[in-house]
Amino acid sequence: MDRKTELLNCAENVARRRGYDGFSYADLASEVGIRKASIHYHFPSKADLAVALIERYADTFSDALAVIDETSDIASDRLAAYVQGYRRALSGGAKLCLCVAFSISRDSLSEEALAELEAFHSNSIIWLTKTFELANKDGSVTNTGDPLEEATTLLAIVVGAQLVARAANKVGDFDQATKLFLSRLA
Amino acid sequence: MDRKTELLNCAENVARRRGYDGFSYADLASEVGIRKASIHYHFPSKADLAVALIERYADTFSDALAVIDETSDIASDRLAAYVQGYRRALSGGAKLCLCVAFSISRDSLSEEALAELEAFHSNSIIWLTKTFELANKDGSVTNTGDPLEEATTLLAIVVGAQLVARAANKVGDFDQATKLFLSRLA
DNA sequence: TTGAGTATACCTACCAGTAGGTAGATGTCA
DNA sequence: TGACATCTACCTACTGGTAGGTATACTCAA
Numbered sequence: 105m106d107r108k109t110e111l112l113n114c115a116e117n118v119a120r121r122r123g124y125d126g127f128s129y130a131d132l133a134s135e136v137g138i139r140k141a142s143i144h145y146h147f148p149s150k151a152d153l154a155v156a157l158i159e160r161y162a163d164t165f166s167d168a169l170a171v172i173d174e175t176s177d178i179a180s181d182r183l184a185a186y187v188q189g190y191r192r193a194l195s196g197g198a199k200l201c202l203c204v205a206f207s208i209s210r211d212s213l214s215e216e217a218l219a220e221l222e223a224f225h226s227n228s229i230i231w232l233t234k235t236f237e238l239a240n241k242d243g244s245v246t247n248t249g250d251p252l253e254e255a256t257t258l259l260a261i262v263v264g265a266q267l268v269a270r271a272a273n274k275v276g277d278f279d280q281a282t283k284l285f286l287s288r289l290a
Numbered sequence: 291m292d293r294k295t296e297l298l299n300c301a302e303n304v305a306r307r308r309g310y311d312g313f314s315y316a317d318l319a320s321e322v323g324i325r326k327a328s329i330h331y332h333f334p335s336k337a338d339l340a341v342a343l344i345e346r347y348a349d350t351f352s353d354a355l356a357v358i359d360e361t362s363d364i365a366s367d368r369l370a371a372y373v374q375g376y377r378r379a380l381s382g383g384a385k386l387c388l389c390v391a392f393s394i395s396r397d398s399l400s401e402e403a404l405a406e407l408e409a410f411h412s413n414s415i416i417w418l419t420k421t422f423e424l425a426n427k428d429g430s431v432t433n434t435g436d437p438l439e440e441a442t443t444l445l446a447i448v449v450g451a452q453l454v455a456r457a458a459n460k461v462g463d464f465d466q467a468t469k470l471f472l473s474r475l476a
Numbered sequence: 477t478t479g480a481g482t483a484t485a486c487c488t489a490c491c492a493g494t495a496g497g498t499a500g501a502t503g504t505c506a
Numbered sequence: 507t508g509a510c511a512t513c514t515a516c517c518t519a520c521t522g523g524t525a526g527g528t529a530t531a532c533t534c535a536a
């Protein structure tokens with residue numbers, strides 16, 4: 105694995121545990137095994153690193169959504185996979201979605217990073233709305249309302265469930281908070 | 291107002307905007323108008339400040355729930371007031387609930403602070419469960435399921451809605467994410 | 477084929493600024 | 507007089523970032 109990727113992996117891991125203000129170049133340096141100054145070669149400033157981090161995360165996320173779409177044509181399967189993805193990202197209560205972790209540190213982020221963050225959220229909403237529209241047609245989700253309202257509600261549920269579970273360091277809290285929604289899936 | 295309260299107010303404000311790792315004693319000092327060292331007189335360490343902050347926040351919160359209970363006997367009114375409380379706490383997209391903001395910084399918090407945080411969440415769940423039990427009786431909420439499941443889901447919704455709205459700095463995102471739930475209230 | 481030039485990826489040593497925290501003097505008021 | 511609240515002045519450790527240097531490798535014209 106090349107050094108840049110290694111640094112991104114390490115930074116993503118720690119950022120999702122501690123947030124943007126919760127890690128330093130020194131942390132990354134000691135973990136990756138190079139000197140602090142050398143990180144500046146790959147990412148001139150921490151702001152650059154933040155942008156690279158969000159960009160890569162958004163790409164990976166959108167790939168994952170594409171895989172979900174390929175795996176099943178049924179809306180309920182797709183939504184279950186979506187919720188499952190957030191559950192996996194929680195890493196047993198230790199990590200958050202990168203964009204959730206970065207949302208708190210809004211004031212420390214560059215304009216560019218904030219734009220990426222908003223793009224990430226709106227892409228999620230677009231995919232979810234599309235999927236709830238499908239649910240209205242295929243009937244695989246019980247009791248569906250307006251697709252956009254369902255989409256924004258589900259995004260809030262998974263994000264909130266992750267946060268509550270992170271606060272208590274218990275995956276069970278995520279499961280509890282998503283149970284009611286999952287019970288609506290065929 | 292006494293200095294200690296003034297410091298707590300200031301710290302709460304900035305902590306809810308930037309998180310625990312996002313503010314320093316120097317920030318508080320310049321805002322309150324005393325020297326950094328003087329803050330240590332009131333709160334010997336930042337960990338002490340964090341605990342005091344959460345304690346006061348939890349007390350205020352539980353008072354607010356008591357007021358809601360006094361104001362109406364109808365479950366749907368109480369739940370609407372609960373959601374409205376989180377909306378107000380959002381301060382137009384600029385702030386989060388203190389406990390949400392602190393959840394991200396879990397790793398920087400003392401054991402005592404973490405315990406307070408968990409107590410806060412479980413108190414919320416207790417109140418919400420009780421209120422959804424009432425809803426099952428008074429029929430003021432449509433289509434209610436298991437009270438505990440409803441409670442954890444609603445907590446996730448308001449927390450998640452706050453976070454998404456904070457990420458975009460738009461209150462509208464909170465409204466959008468809570469709309470579907472609010473439409474179930476009589 | 478060789479050597480000059482250049483790019484990569486790192487290093488040591490440093491910078492100014494800030495973090496949380498401490499010691500001890502000073503002012504103020506019951 | 508003494509408790510309280512604040513101050514000045516300082517500490518060590520760490521922050522993101524920079525300057526300048528080095529070993530290794532690739533490229534390309536003489």
